[in-house]
Amino acid sequence: MELSFDDFMGQSAHTAKLRADFSHGKNVHAYLFAGPRGTGKKSVALLCAMAAVCRAEEGKRPCGVCGPCRRMLSGTHPDFHRVVPEKGKQSIGVDVMREALDEVGVKSFEGGAKALVFPEAERMTAQAQNCLLKTLEEPPAATAFFLITDQPGALLPTIVSRCRVVRFHPLGIQEAAGRLEQLGIPHEDAVKRARLSEGCVGQALEIDGARLALLLRVTKDAFSVHAPGDALAVINSYKEDKDGQRQILDVLETALRDILMAQAGRAALCEGLYAPEAERYAKAVPLSGGLALQEALTQARMMLGSNVSFASAMEHILLKISEEYTTWPW
Ligand SMILES: [Zn+2]
Numbered sequence: 406m407e408l409s410f411d412d413f414m415g416q417s418a419h420t421a422k423l424r425a426d427f428s429h430g431k432n433v434h435a436y437l438f439a440g441p442r443g444t445g446k447k448s449v450a451l452l453c454a455m456a457a458v459c460r461a462e463e464g465k466r467p468c469g470v471c472g473p474c475r476r477m478l479s480g481t482h483p484d485f486h487r488v489v490p491e492k493g494k495q496s497i498g499v500d501v502m503r504e505a506l507d508e509v510g511v512k513s514f515e516g517g518a519k520a521l522v523f524p525e526a527e528r529m530t531a532q533a534q535n536c537l538l539k540t541l542e543e544p545p546a547a548t549a550f551f552l553i554t555d556q557p558g559a560l561l562p563t564i565v566s567r568c569r570v571v572r573f574h575p576l577g578i579q580e581a582a583g584r585l586e587q588l589g590i591p592h593e594d595a596v597k598r599a600r601l602s603e604g605c606v607g608q609a610l611e612i613d614g615a616r617l618a619l620l621l622r623v624t625k626d627a628f629s630v631h632a633p634g635d636a637l638a639v640i641n642s643y644k645e646d647k648d649g650q651r652q653i654l655d656v657l658e659t660a661l662r663d664i665l666m667a668q669a670g671r672a673a674l675c676e677g678l679y680a681p682e683a684e685r686y687a688k689a690v691p692l693s694g695g696l697a698l699q700e701a702l703t704q705a706r707m708m709l710g711s712n713v714s715f716a717s718a719m720e721h722i723l724l725k726i727s728e729e730y731t732t733w734p735w
Pocket residue numbers: 458459460461466467468469470471472473474475
Protein backbone atom coordinates (compact mmCIF):
# COMPACT_ATOMS: atom_id res chain seq x y z
CA MET A 406 0.00 0.00 0.00
CA GLU A 407 1.36 3.37 -1.00
CA LEU A 408 1.70 5.68 1.95
CA SER A 409 0.89 9.30 1.58
CA PHE A 410 0.11 11.93 4.13
CA ASP A 411 -2.71 13.06 1.88
CA ASP A 412 -4.47 9.71 2.38
CA PHE A 413 -4.97 10.67 5.98
CA MET A 414 -5.76 14.31 5.41
CA GLY A 415 -9.20 15.35 6.43
CA GLN A 416 -9.44 12.48 8.87
CA SER A 417 -9.21 15.05 11.61
CA ALA A 418 -7.85 18.50 12.16
CA HIS A 419 -5.21 16.82 14.33
CA THR A 420 -3.66 14.82 11.50
CA ALA A 421 -3.55 17.88 9.25
CA LYS A 422 -1.73 19.72 12.00
CA LEU A 423 0.65 16.79 12.52
CA ARG A 424 1.65 16.90 8.90
CA ALA A 425 2.34 20.59 9.05
CA ASP A 426 4.25 20.33 12.33
CA PHE A 427 6.54 17.52 11.19
CA SER A 428 6.98 18.99 7.76
CA HIS A 429 8.26 22.22 9.30
CA GLY A 430 10.19 20.62 12.16
CA LYS A 431 7.79 22.06 14.74
CA ASN A 432 6.74 18.77 16.27
CA VAL A 433 6.80 18.01 19.99
CA HIS A 434 8.89 15.09 21.22
CA ALA A 435 6.18 12.67 22.37
CA TYR A 436 2.83 11.73 20.86
CA LEU A 437 0.12 9.39 22.00
CA PHE A 438 -2.00 8.12 19.11
CA ALA A 439 -5.18 6.64 20.56
CA GLY A 440 -8.10 5.04 18.72
CA PRO A 441 -9.60 1.76 17.53
CA ARG A 442 -7.53 -0.78 15.62
CA GLY A 443 -7.23 -0.03 11.92
CA THR A 444 -7.78 3.73 12.02
CA GLY A 445 -4.37 4.72 10.63
CA LYS A 446 -2.35 5.29 13.80
CA LYS A 447 0.68 3.25 12.73
CA SER A 448 0.68 4.59 9.19
CA VAL A 449 0.53 8.17 10.40
CA ALA A 450 3.32 7.50 12.93
CA LEU A 451 5.48 6.12 10.13
CA LEU A 452 4.77 9.15 7.97
CA CYS A 453 5.60 11.50 10.85
CA ALA A 454 8.83 9.62 11.52
CA MET A 455 9.65 9.81 7.81
CA ALA A 456 9.04 13.55 7.86
CA ALA A 457 11.38 13.81 10.85
CA VAL A 458 14.29 12.12 9.03
CA CYS A 459 13.54 13.31 5.48
CA ARG A 460 16.18 15.41 3.72
CA ALA A 461 13.73 17.37 1.54
CA GLU A 462 13.20 21.05 2.16
CA GLU A 463 10.92 22.35 4.86
CA GLY A 464 7.24 21.94 4.09
CA LYS A 465 7.85 19.15 1.56
CA ARG A 466 8.59 16.39 4.05
CA PRO A 467 8.22 13.46 3.84
CA CYS A 468 9.20 13.38 0.17
CA GLY A 469 9.09 9.58 0.00
CA VAL A 470 12.04 9.42 -2.42
CA CYS A 471 15.16 10.53 -0.55
CA GLY A 472 17.45 7.90 1.02
CA PRO A 473 16.13 8.22 4.59
CA CYS A 474 12.49 8.14 3.38
CA ARG A 475 13.15 5.01 1.33
CA ARG A 476 14.89 3.31 4.24
CA MET A 477 11.93 4.18 6.46
CA LEU A 478 9.53 2.60 3.97
CA SER A 479 11.62 -0.55 3.69
CA GLY A 480 11.99 -0.74 7.48
CA THR A 481 15.80 -0.50 7.36
CA HIS A 482 16.40 3.00 8.74
CA PRO A 483 18.94 2.62 11.59
CA ASP A 484 17.46 5.51 13.61
CA PHE A 485 13.92 4.12 13.58
CA HIS A 486 13.08 1.71 16.39
CA ARG A 487 9.93 -0.30 17.04
CA VAL A 488 9.59 -1.21 20.69
CA VAL A 489 7.67 -4.49 21.05
CA PRO A 490 7.59 -7.34 23.59
CA GLU A 491 10.40 -9.88 23.47
CA LYS A 492 9.60 -12.98 21.43
CA GLY A 493 7.18 -15.22 23.31
CA LYS A 494 6.29 -12.50 25.85
CA GLN A 495 3.06 -10.58 26.17
CA SER A 496 4.37 -7.39 27.74
CA ILE A 497 7.17 -4.89 27.25
CA GLY A 498 9.28 -5.24 30.36
CA VAL A 499 11.73 -2.81 31.85
CA ASP A 500 14.74 -4.57 30.26
CA VAL A 501 13.38 -4.11 26.75
CA MET A 502 12.59 -0.51 27.62
CA ARG A 503 16.09 0.21 28.92
CA GLU A 504 17.61 -1.29 25.79
CA ALA A 505 15.37 0.86 23.59
CA LEU A 506 16.17 4.00 25.55
CA ASP A 507 19.89 3.24 25.33
CA GLU A 508 19.51 3.61 21.57
CA VAL A 509 18.23 7.11 22.16
CA GLY A 510 21.33 7.97 24.14
CA VAL A 511 23.78 7.20 21.35
CA LYS A 512 24.49 9.45 18.38
CA SER A 513 22.10 9.13 15.46
CA PHE A 514 23.47 6.86 12.70
CA GLU A 515 22.42 9.10 9.85
CA GLY A 516 23.04 12.38 11.63
CA GLY A 517 19.34 13.29 11.59
CA ALA A 518 16.39 12.69 13.88
CA LYS A 519 15.50 9.46 15.64
CA ALA A 520 12.10 7.93 16.12
CA LEU A 521 10.83 5.35 18.61
CA VAL A 522 7.46 3.78 17.92
CA PHE A 523 5.52 1.70 20.44
CA PRO A 524 2.91 -0.02 18.23
CA GLU A 525 1.09 -1.51 21.25
CA ALA A 526 1.98 0.89 24.04
CA GLU A 527 -0.59 -0.69 26.37
CA ARG A 528 1.76 -3.69 26.63
CA MET A 529 4.32 -1.71 28.64
CA THR A 530 4.50 -2.84 32.27
CA ALA A 531 4.12 -0.15 34.93
CA GLN A 532 7.84 -0.47 35.63
CA ALA A 533 8.68 -0.01 31.95
CA GLN A 534 6.38 3.02 31.79
CA ASN A 535 8.11 4.59 34.77
CA CYS A 536 11.44 4.01 33.07
CA LEU A 537 10.13 5.70 29.92
CA LEU A 538 8.68 8.52 31.98
CA LYS A 539 12.12 9.60 33.14
CA THR A 540 13.23 9.95 29.51
CA LEU A 541 10.08 11.83 28.54
CA GLU A 542 10.65 14.24 31.41
CA GLU A 543 14.09 15.11 30.06
CA PRO A 544 13.66 14.41 26.38
CA PRO A 545 16.76 13.92 24.22
CA ALA A 546 17.18 16.30 21.31
CA ALA A 547 15.75 15.44 17.88
CA THR A 548 13.99 12.28 19.01
CA ALA A 549 10.31 11.63 18.43
CA PHE A 550 8.34 9.12 20.51
CA PHE A 551 5.11 7.63 19.19
CA LEU A 552 2.97 5.72 21.66
CA ILE A 553 0.20 3.93 19.83
CA THR A 554 -2.71 2.23 21.54
CA ASP A 555 -6.35 1.26 21.34
CA GLN A 556 -6.45 1.16 25.16
CA PRO A 557 -5.19 4.54 26.41
CA GLY A 558 -6.60 3.70 29.86
CA ALA A 559 -3.78 1.15 30.28
CA LEU A 560 -1.17 3.92 30.34
CA LEU A 561 -0.10 5.77 33.47
CA PRO A 562 -1.65 9.25 33.65
CA THR A 563 1.86 10.62 34.12
CA ILE A 564 2.88 9.15 30.74
CA VAL A 565 -0.25 10.48 29.02
CA SER A 566 0.32 13.95 30.43
CA ARG A 567 3.81 14.00 28.86
CA CYS A 568 2.43 13.29 25.39
CA ARG A 569 0.43 15.24 22.88
CA VAL A 570 -2.68 13.08 22.54
CA VAL A 571 -4.07 12.59 19.04
CA ARG A 572 -7.34 10.69 18.73
CA PHE A 573 -8.05 8.55 15.68
CA HIS A 574 -11.59 7.66 14.63
CA PRO A 575 -13.14 5.22 12.17
CA LEU A 576 -14.30 6.80 8.92
CA GLY A 577 -17.94 6.87 7.83
CA ILE A 578 -18.85 3.73 5.86
CA GLN A 579 -19.06 5.58 2.52
CA GLU A 580 -15.77 7.35 3.11
CA ALA A 581 -14.04 4.13 4.16
CA ALA A 582 -15.36 2.37 1.07
CA GLY A 583 -14.07 5.24 -1.08
CA ARG A 584 -10.64 4.97 0.52
CA LEU A 585 -10.57 1.22 -0.13
CA GLU A 586 -11.48 1.80 -3.77
CA GLN A 587 -8.58 4.24 -4.03
CA LEU A 588 -6.39 1.40 -2.82
CA GLY A 589 -7.59 -0.74 -5.71
CA ILE A 590 -10.39 -2.77 -4.13
CA PRO A 591 -13.43 -3.16 -6.42
CA HIS A 592 -16.50 -1.13 -5.42
CA GLU A 593 -18.78 -3.96 -4.25
CA ASP A 594 -16.03 -5.60 -2.22
CA ALA A 595 -14.99 -2.23 -0.76
CA VAL A 596 -18.52 -1.55 0.53
CA LYS A 597 -18.70 -4.99 2.18
CA ARG A 598 -15.31 -4.56 3.82
CA ALA A 599 -16.14 -1.04 5.02
CA ARG A 600 -19.36 -2.31 6.59
CA LEU A 601 -17.67 -5.28 8.26
CA SER A 602 -14.84 -3.21 9.71
CA GLU A 603 -17.21 -0.38 10.72
CA GLY A 604 -15.08 2.15 8.92
CA CYS A 605 -11.66 1.04 10.22
CA VAL A 606 -9.76 0.94 6.95
CA GLY A 607 -6.80 -1.00 8.36
CA GLN A 608 -9.10 -3.76 9.58
CA ALA A 609 -10.96 -3.71 6.27
CA LEU A 610 -7.70 -4.40 4.43
CA GLU A 611 -7.06 -7.44 6.61
CA ILE A 612 -10.38 -9.08 5.72
CA ASP A 613 -9.67 -11.83 3.24
CA GLY A 614 -11.91 -13.43 0.64
CA ALA A 615 -12.24 -16.57 2.79
CA ARG A 616 -13.83 -14.53 5.57
CA LEU A 617 -16.37 -13.05 3.16
CA ALA A 618 -17.15 -16.54 1.83
CA LEU A 619 -17.57 -17.84 5.38
CA LEU A 620 -20.07 -15.07 6.19
CA LEU A 621 -22.23 -16.22 3.28
CA ARG A 622 -21.88 -19.88 4.17
CA VAL A 623 -22.54 -19.53 7.90
CA THR A 624 -25.54 -17.23 7.51
CA LYS A 625 -27.02 -19.51 4.86
CA ASP A 626 -26.55 -22.60 7.03
CA ALA A 627 -27.78 -21.05 10.26
CA PHE A 628 -30.86 -19.26 8.96
CA SER A 629 -31.92 -22.29 6.88
CA VAL A 630 -32.64 -24.13 10.11
CA HIS A 631 -36.43 -24.21 10.28
CA ALA A 632 -36.97 -27.21 12.54
CA PRO A 633 -34.91 -28.91 15.27
CA GLY A 634 -34.21 -31.77 12.84
CA ASP A 635 -32.33 -29.38 10.48
CA ALA A 636 -29.70 -28.59 13.09
CA LEU A 637 -27.78 -31.85 12.96
CA ALA A 638 -26.89 -31.60 9.26
CA VAL A 639 -25.47 -28.11 9.81
CA ILE A 640 -23.43 -29.19 12.83
CA ASN A 641 -22.11 -32.20 10.93
CA SER A 642 -21.00 -30.04 8.00
CA TYR A 643 -18.55 -28.27 10.38
CA LYS A 644 -17.49 -31.46 12.14
CA GLU A 645 -14.14 -31.85 10.38
CA ASP A 646 -13.60 -28.13 9.78
CA LYS A 647 -11.71 -26.93 12.88
CA ASP A 648 -11.01 -23.52 11.31
CA GLY A 649 -14.66 -23.03 10.47
CA GLN A 650 -15.62 -24.08 14.00
CA ARG A 651 -13.34 -21.49 15.50
CA GLN A 652 -14.74 -18.72 13.35
CA ILE A 653 -18.40 -19.63 13.22
CA LEU A 654 -19.41 -17.83 16.42
CA ASP A 655 -17.47 -14.70 15.45
CA VAL A 656 -19.10 -14.75 12.05
CA LEU A 657 -22.57 -15.22 13.50
CA GLU A 658 -21.95 -12.37 15.94
CA THR A 659 -20.84 -10.08 13.14
CA ALA A 660 -23.94 -10.95 11.14
CA LEU A 661 -26.24 -10.57 14.12
CA ARG A 662 -24.81 -7.13 14.92
CA ASP A 663 -25.95 -5.95 11.48
CA ILE A 664 -29.22 -7.87 11.69
CA LEU A 665 -30.07 -6.13 14.99
CA MET A 666 -29.39 -2.76 13.35
CA ALA A 667 -31.73 -3.71 10.50
CA GLN A 668 -34.41 -4.95 12.90
CA ALA A 669 -34.18 -1.69 14.83
CA GLY A 670 -34.68 0.17 11.52
CA ARG A 671 -31.27 1.80 11.68
CA ALA A 672 -29.70 0.51 8.47
CA ALA A 673 -30.51 -2.09 5.84
CA LEU A 674 -28.26 -5.14 5.58
CA CYS A 675 -25.38 -4.68 3.20
CA GLU A 676 -26.32 -6.28 -0.12
CA GLY A 677 -24.53 -9.52 -0.86
CA LEU A 678 -22.64 -9.63 2.42
CA TYR A 679 -24.93 -12.21 3.98
CA ALA A 680 -27.03 -15.04 2.56
CA PRO A 681 -30.60 -14.17 1.42
CA GLU A 682 -31.83 -16.38 4.30
CA ALA A 683 -30.30 -13.90 6.78
CA GLU A 684 -31.90 -10.96 4.96
CA ARG A 685 -35.29 -12.68 5.19
CA TYR A 686 -34.72 -13.37 8.90
CA ALA A 687 -33.93 -9.69 9.51
CA LYS A 688 -37.16 -8.66 7.76
CA ALA A 689 -39.49 -11.23 9.34
CA VAL A 690 -38.22 -11.43 12.91
CA PRO A 691 -38.67 -8.44 15.25
CA LEU A 692 -35.89 -6.97 17.36
CA SER A 693 -36.95 -9.02 20.39
CA GLY A 694 -36.17 -12.21 18.42
CA GLY A 695 -32.76 -10.90 17.37
CA LEU A 696 -31.95 -10.04 20.97
CA ALA A 697 -33.02 -13.51 22.13
CA LEU A 698 -30.71 -15.02 19.51
CA GLN A 699 -27.88 -12.80 20.69
CA GLU A 700 -28.45 -14.11 24.20
CA ALA A 701 -28.25 -17.69 22.89
CA LEU A 702 -24.96 -16.82 21.16
CA THR A 703 -23.51 -15.45 24.38
CA GLN A 704 -24.58 -18.59 26.22
CA ALA A 705 -23.02 -20.78 23.51
CA ARG A 706 -19.76 -18.90 23.87
CA MET A 707 -19.81 -19.50 27.63
CA MET A 708 -20.55 -23.18 27.01
CA LEU A 709 -17.50 -23.46 24.74
CA GLY A 710 -15.44 -21.67 27.36
CA SER A 711 -16.38 -24.30 29.92
CA ASN A 712 -15.43 -27.21 27.66
CA VAL A 713 -18.85 -28.11 26.35
CA SER A 714 -18.52 -29.64 22.87
CA PHE A 715 -18.79 -27.54 19.73
CA ALA A 716 -21.80 -29.63 18.66
CA SER A 717 -23.75 -28.88 21.86
CA ALA A 718 -22.94 -25.17 21.78
CA MET A 719 -23.99 -24.93 18.12
CA GLU A 720 -27.13 -26.92 18.78
CA HIS A 721 -28.10 -24.38 21.44
CA ILE A 722 -27.98 -21.58 18.85
CA LEU A 723 -29.64 -23.50 16.05
CA LEU A 724 -32.52 -24.67 18.25
CA LYS A 725 -33.17 -21.04 19.17
CA ILE A 726 -33.31 -20.22 15.45
CA SER A 727 -35.74 -23.06 14.75
CA GLU A 728 -37.87 -21.94 17.70
CA GLU A 729 -38.05 -18.42 16.27
CA TYR A 730 -38.97 -19.83 12.86
CA THR A 731 -42.17 -21.36 14.29
CA THR A 732 -43.25 -17.90 15.54
CA TRP A 733 -42.01 -15.69 12.69
CA PRO A 734 -41.40 -17.87 9.60
CA TRP A 735 -39.10 -16.26 6.99
ZN1 LIG B 1 12.44 12.29 2.11
